[in-house]
Amino acid sequence: MSRIGVFVCHCGENISRTVDVEKVAAEAARLPGVAYATDYKYMCSDPGQSLLKKAVAEQQLDGVVVAACSPRMHEKTFRAAAKAAGLNPFLCEMANIREHCSWVHENREEATAKASDIVAMMVARVKKDRKLVPITVPVTKRALVIGGGIAGIQAALDIADAGHQVVLVEREPSIGGHMAQLSETFPTLDCSQCIMTPKMVDVANHPNITLHTYAEIENVDGYIGNFQVTVRKKARSVIEEKCTGCGICSAKCPQKKIPNTFDRQLGTRPAIYVPFPQAVPNTPVIDRENCTWFKSGKCGVCQKVCGPGAIDYDQQDQLLVEPVGAIVVATGFELYSIAEKPKGSPIKGYGEFGHGKIPDVIDGLTFERLASASGPTGGKIVRPSDGREPKEVVFIQCVGSRAREKGISYCSKICCMYTAKHTMLYKHKVHDGQAYVFFMDARTPGKNYDEFWRRAVEEEEAVYIRGMVSRLYQKGDKVVVMGSDIAVGVQVEIEADLVVLATAVQPRPGADTLAQKLGISYDKYHFYSEAHAKLKPVECATAGIYLAGACQGPKDIPDTVSQASAAAAKVMTLFAKNELEREPIVAKVNEKNCVACLACKKVCPYGAVEEKELRDRQGNLIRVVAYVNPGVCGGCGTCQATCPSKSVELDGYTDEQIMAMIESL
Amino acid sequence: MTPARNQLIYSYYPGCSLHASAKEYDESTRGLFKALRIGLVEVPDWLCCGATPAHNVDELLSLSLCAKNLALAEEVPGDLAVACAACFSRLKVTQHKLADNDDKRRQVEYAIAGQVNLAKPVKHLLEILARDFGLDRLTEAVKKSLSGLKVACYYGCLLTRPPEVPQLDCTEAPTIMERVIGAVGAETVAWSHRLECCGANFTLSRPGVVLKLSSEILASAKAAGADCLMVACPLCHGNLDIRQKEIEEVTGERFDMPVFYMTQLLALAVGVAPNKLGLESMIVNPQPLLKKKGLL
Numbered sequence: 001m002s003r004i005g006v007f008v009c010h011c012g013e014n015i016s017r018t019v020d021v022e023k024v025a026a027e028a029a030r031l032p033g034v035a036y037a038t039d040y041k042y043m044c045s046d047p048g049q050s051l052l053k054k055a056v057a058e059q060q061l062d063g064v065v066v067a068a069c070s071p072r073m074h075e076k077t078f079r080a081a082a083k084a085a086g087l088n089p090f091l092c093e094m095a096n097i098r099e100h101c102s103w104v105h106e107n108r109e110e111a112t113a114k115a116s117d118i119v120a121m122m123v124a125r126v127k128k129d130r131k132l133v134p135i136t137v138p139v140t141k142r143a144l145v146i147g148g149g150i151a152g153i154q155a156a157l158d159i160a161d162a163g164h165q166v167v168l169v170e171r172e173p174s175i176g177g178h179m180a181q182l183s184e185t186f187p188t189l190d191c192s193q194c195i196m197t198p199k200m201v202d203v204a205n206h207p208n209i210t211l212h213t214y215a216e217i218e219n220v221d222g223y224i225g226n227f228q229v230t231v232r233k234k235a236r237s238v239i240e241e242k243c244t245g246c247g248i249c250s251a252k253c254p255q256k257k258i259p260n261t262f263d264r265q266l267g268t269r270p271a272i273y274v275p276f277p278q279a280v281p282n283t284p285v286i287d288r289e290n291c292t293w294f295k296s297g298k299c300g301v302c303q304k305v306c307g308p309g310a311i312d313y314d315q316q317d318q319l320l321v322e323p324v325g326a327i328v329v330a331t332g333f334e335l336y337s338i339a340e341k342p343k344g345s346p347i348k349g350y351g352e353f354g355h356g357k358i359p360d361v362i363d364g365l366t367f368e369r370l371a372s373a374s375g376p377t378g379g380k381i382v383r384p385s386d387g388r389e390p391k392e393v394v395f396i397q398c399v400g401s402r403a404r405e406k407g408i409s410y411c412s413k414i415c416c417m418y419t420a421k422h423t424m425l426y427k428h429k430v431h432d433g434q435a436y437v438f439f440m441d442a443r444t445p446g447k448n449y450d451e452f453w454r455r456a457v458e459e460e461e462a463v464y465i466r467g468m469v470s471r472l473y474q475k476g477d478k479v480v481v482m483g484s485d486i487a488v489g490v491q492v493e494i495e496a497d498l499v500v501l502a503t504a505v506q507p508r509p510g511a512d513t514l515a516q517k518l519g520i521s522y523d524k525y526h527f528y529s530e531a532h533a534k535l536k537p538v539e540c541a542t543a544g545i546y547l548a549g550a551c552q553g554p555k556d557i558p559d560t561v562s563q564a565s566a567a568a569a570k571v572m573t574l575f576a577k578n579e580l581e582r583e584p585i586v587a588k589v590n591e592k593n594c595v596a597c598l599a600c601k602k603v604c605p606y607g608a609v610e611e612k613e614l615r616d617r618q619g620n621l622i623r624v625v626a627y628v629n630p631g632v633c634g635g636c637g638t639c640q641a642t643c644p645s646k647s648v649e650l651d652g653y654t655d656e657q658i659m660a661m662i663e664s665l
Numbered sequence: 666m667t668p669a670r671n672q673l674i675y676s677y678y679p680g681c682s683l684h685a686s687a688k689e690y691d692e693s694t695r696g697l698f699k700a701l702r703i704g705l706v707e708v709p710d711w712l713c714c715g716a717t718p719a720h721n722v723d724e725l726l727s728l729s730l731c732a733k734n735l736a737l738a739e740e741v742p743g744d745l746a747v748a749c750a751a752c753f754s755r756l757k758v759t760q761h762k763l764a765d766n767d768d769k770r771r772q773v774e775y776a777i778a779g780q781v782n783l784a785k786p787v788k789h790l791l792e793i794l795a796r797d798f799g800l801d802r803l804t805e806a807v808k809k810s811l812s813g814l815k816v817a818c819y820y821g822c823l824l825t826r827p828p829e830v831p832q833l834d835c836t837e838a839p840t841i842m843e844r845v846i847g848a849v850g851a852e853t854v855a856w857s858h859r860l861e862c863c864g865a866n867f868t869l870s871r872p873g874v875v876l877k878l879s880s881e882i883l884a885s886a887k888a889a890g891a892d893c894l895m896v897a898c899p900l901c902h903g904n905l906d907i908r909q910k911e912i913e914e915v916t917g918e919r920f921d922m923p924v925f926y927m928t929q930l931l932a933l934a935v936g937v938a939p940n941k942l943g944l945e946s947m948i949v950n951p952q953p954l955l956k957k958k959g960l961l
Binding site: 351352473474475480 | 837
């Protein structure tokens with residue numbers, strides 16, 4: 001005979017406002033098998049939990065039902081309390097009378113009756129509960145970081161410094177990401193290269209970090225603590241071990257006119273190249289699309305001039321399998337392009353502002369390269385069209401951002417600050433120049449940020465015009481910008497030498513494909529979704545995968561670095577244990593009945609079902625059955641619902657329990 | 666009238682301008698379509714669409730006028746062909762606004778004492794020529810190529826805006842006019858003010874505004890090296906052609922820029938007699954230009 005305890009929570013007034021909790025407790029007390037029933041204002045509080053513990057001990061309860069909120073909220077809390085009282089935690093169940101009852105109903109009598117029904121069902125179920133023991137799985141104490149920008153670099157260094165192995169995978173030939181492209185950074189105006197390149201070197205030299213550049217994630221298998229990640233190392237056509245980074249190959253390459261993507265198409269580079277002089281690793285890569293050897297089979301100059309013999313035209317892509325326990329995703333962002341409408345994107349595209357046809361209309365990242373000491377002009381600010389120093393520069397904010405009619409509703413967060421920075425950099429280099437900024441509102445929250453913006457306006461005399469630009473067009477060698485000043489209520493026309501657009505921040509192309517490989521979720525813009533905006537901001541809903549940087553949403557460098565370190569801390573927390581505990585709510589196969597139709601294998605979203613051969617003592621095959629790997633099983637129950645012979649059952653949700661719940665009504 | 670097989674036939678809504686100030690647009694449209702063997706049947710008893718002022722005063726009136734015209738157009742065969750940009754815009758807006766608003770629809774039905782019928786496609790002449798008739802066939806029909814004539818195609822406000830209503834071409838960077846006139850050999854220039862407003866109805870109340878806006882359009886076209894402007898709207902034509910002398914007086918700049926209706930140039934190219942195009946009623950005399958280019 002079971003002795004069940006029922007605890008009905010008021011949840012302050014959240015439940016008791018609509019449900020007569022005393023009546024629910026009184027009715028529960030009359031249910032067969034219920035030995036004790038009571039109500040309390042806050043069951044989750046310390047006195048509430050003590051009440052539960054005390055009752056378990058005093059009443060010798062062998063099962064507990066807490067009628068309160070959703071199990072998502074406090075199941076763990078009450079199971080821990082039950083465990084502390086000496087009960088198996090899986091003999092504690094929650095009846096959800098808040099989200100499923102009080103919050104969605106108004107009629108007190110009917111809601112009370114429904115709450116009683118929900119409690120009765122859970123009492124019927126808890127009586128059939130079995131003691132379950134958490135499953136433990138080993139942890140591979142090795143982390144994978146995807147993306148070698150500042151987020152990935154910071155996370156990798158933090159984890160490696162804690163003594164764990166890290167595999168860092170970067171798609172481009174060098175790490176550094178967008179931060180390596182920046183000139184000076186707000187709000188301190190220290191040069192990006194000076195704070196970035198030492199970190200890049202640290203990554204390359206760190207004994208605990210394995211760096212794979214020019215590589216992409218091909219496939220991800222496994223689960224928290226035990227991922228198997230296949231990395232595709234794209235063929236560089238250069239043998240990394242042999243190359244000394246002398247640079248002769250690049251210098252002698254006859255192809256010289258390929259637009260330099262690192263310099264935002266402002267300069268050119270050869271077909272065998274390192275993206276920028278401070279690249280890490282300093283190993284060149286052959287751009288096979290533009291290389292004469294790969295296009296026509298002639299040339300071969302780099303191979304001839306390479307002393308160490310590092311050029312290998314026959315190099316193939318390599319597939320490496322890396323076992324890791326945790327993954328940090330730090331794939332970063334790209335800038336929204338006004339020139340083209342992205343294909344298949346919910347974003348409608350801009351199309352205005354010169355369509356990418358007017359050469360002196362550039363985006364913020366291009367301006368960074370113009371202003372950067374390591375850029376194509378050595379930091380001299382000139383116009384792309386004729387190399388002349390621009391005397392009037394118009395900056396336009398919110399291009400694509402906060403434009404619902406264009407398909408992007410979010411604020412890109414970093415542009416107000418970087419445009420203010422651009423006006424300063426410009427003024428520092430062109431003393432007699434004038435910067436104008438068309439803006440909607442200046443959003444400068446952050447330490448020393450508003451002060452920085454005010455400095456741009458008050459000391460560097462950038463003219464801020466509140467209002468949007470309707471259009472711009474080329475007139476002679478000028479770009480006429482037509483806009484409105486809504487503070488004064490007049491139309492403004494400025495004949496500018498250069499126009500810089502602060503275009504929207506978007507996730508990297510292919511962010512959705514990577515998310516599908518990783519099994520993590522993303523929003524409609526393809527930014528990755530965190531598990532909880534406030535309480536789990538760096539975790540994904542998929543266990544063992546963490547987020548850092550602008551792949552989750554627009555972020556500046558300080559925020560990115562903080563989040564990267566937070567993600568690293570989460571990884572270290574995971575690696576602090578030798579074994580992971582997993583909820584034992586997993587599917588089990590009744591091998592006696594299983595006919596090995598493997599319908600369960602087809603439907604399993606986690607890939608947890610395998611085939612298992614049953615053999616006799618002599619090793620002869622008797623038959624094949626399905627087997628659920630408890631380490632992989634997510635406990636969704638799809639297999640149980642599918643199995644035609646009723647051979648799979650989910651612990652805690654057996655057919656017997658479900659039937660008992662239904663019959664209790 | 667029974668249409669022959671494969672022959673295009675349209676019901677035709679000329680609108681008030683084409684019977685008055687823009688007679689040459691009407692005349693050249695009929696001439697062009699006759700030369701291309703496209704049938705035009707004028708909607709019987711049509712009334713004013715309300716043009717650009719009505720909807721500012723009384724939306725219901727404006728919608729009802731167009732709904733009535735759409736109902737009348739049901740009596741003749743073919744999709745509805747419209748030449749005037751303002752009429753085109755108002756008819757399309759009416760279809761757009763009544764399509765998913767039952768309340769307004771009921772009010773309009775009460776006002777016109779009849780059914781609202783939105784099924785008939787309303788097409789601008791540009792659409793008919795570029796899509797239904799086809800640019801290839803247009804090129805085939807050329808008798809006198811306009812090659813050597815540099816045309817600045819002027820869209821104005823209404824042909825492509827607002828984006829969701831006319832659906833004629835891209836709102837920001839349309840090319841339909843250039844494609845159509847390019848098909849008969851003319852050279853089109855790239856210029857910045859293709860989509861700017863000419864000042865429209867302010868021609869009566871605030872002529873100063875019109876002079877400024879229209880002068881910028883003319884200056885931009887001239888700077889781009891155009892010989893002439895091509896328009897599809899009687900109001901634009903009025904501001905740019907009739908007021909051009911005045912603009913020249915105010916700005917001191919001489920434009921001498923003939924402003925053609927698109928159909929005048931097209932009809933000329935497909936061999937319609939020049940004296941059937943209403944060239945003589947243009948204020949800026951196009952004869953010297955056309956003679957110079959060997960088109961007369």
